[in-house]
Amino acid sequence: MHLRVLLIDTDANRANEVQIGLELAGFQVVAVSSDTVDLVGRVRESRADIIVCDLDDPSRDALESMRVLNRDEPRPVVVFASRGDADQIEAALEAGVAAYVVEGLAPARVRPVLEVAIRRFRAFQALRAERDEARATLAERTVIERAKGILMQRRRLSEADAYRLMRRWSMDRGLKMVQLAEEILIDK
Numbered sequence: 001m002h003l004r005v006l007l008i009d010t011d012a013n014r015a016n017e018v019q020i021g022l023e024l025a026g027f028q029v030v031a032v033s034s035d036t037v038d039l040v041g042r043v044r045e046s047r048a049d050i051i052v053c054d055l056d057d058p059s060r061d062a063l064e065s066m067r068v069l070n071r072d073e074p075r076p077v078v079v080f081a082s083r084g085d086a087d088q089i090e091a092a093l094e095a096g097v098a099a100y101v102v103e104g105l106a107p108a109r110v111r112p113v114l115e116v117a118i119r120r121f122r123a124f125q126a127l128r129a130e131r132d133e134a135r136a137t138l139a140e141r142t143v144i145e146r147a148k149g150i151l152m153q154r155r156r157l158s159e160a161d162a163y164r165l166m167r168r169w170s171m172d173r174g175l176k177m178v179q180l181a182e183e184i185l186i187d188k
Helices: 012-024 039-046 060-072 086-094 107-155 159-173 177-187
Strands: 004-009 028-033 050-055 077-081 099-102
Touching (some): 004 039, 039 060, 060 077, 060 086, 077 107, 086 099, 107 177, 159 177
Parallel strands (some): 004 028, 004 050, 050 077, 077 099
């Protein structure tokens, strides 16, 4: 499987060399850009699997484009930079960059760096999905607990009895518990 790469490089000659190196490493360069303007649009248009940025010094605008990409169209982003201080590297990682490599792009390092970045990105996405699922579950439980409290108060039920009543109503009506709980909260 060839991964589709969007290459961003401010230097056209260097971009051509990097493209050749990526293709020799087994990647398919689907688009080349000289900047990160409308990065989300370019990723959608090119259907790139990974973004490789060979930048001398990533600007704040470039990092903001990467942050928007990470939010709207998450993909692994690898930045090869000629230099990078600790604050710049931290800002890049906070923007969702999967790998930030200082000293530029060396052809021999391309494949291993991209493979590590892809694995790191996938692991981060899995953690993000788990976090989102846990948040949703917690929010649902909170709604159910509030509705159960209302039933306990209105009908002078024990916690167990209120829960059983809610469960029976949800099954009778073909609703999820959280849906029934939301109705109870609306009707309070």
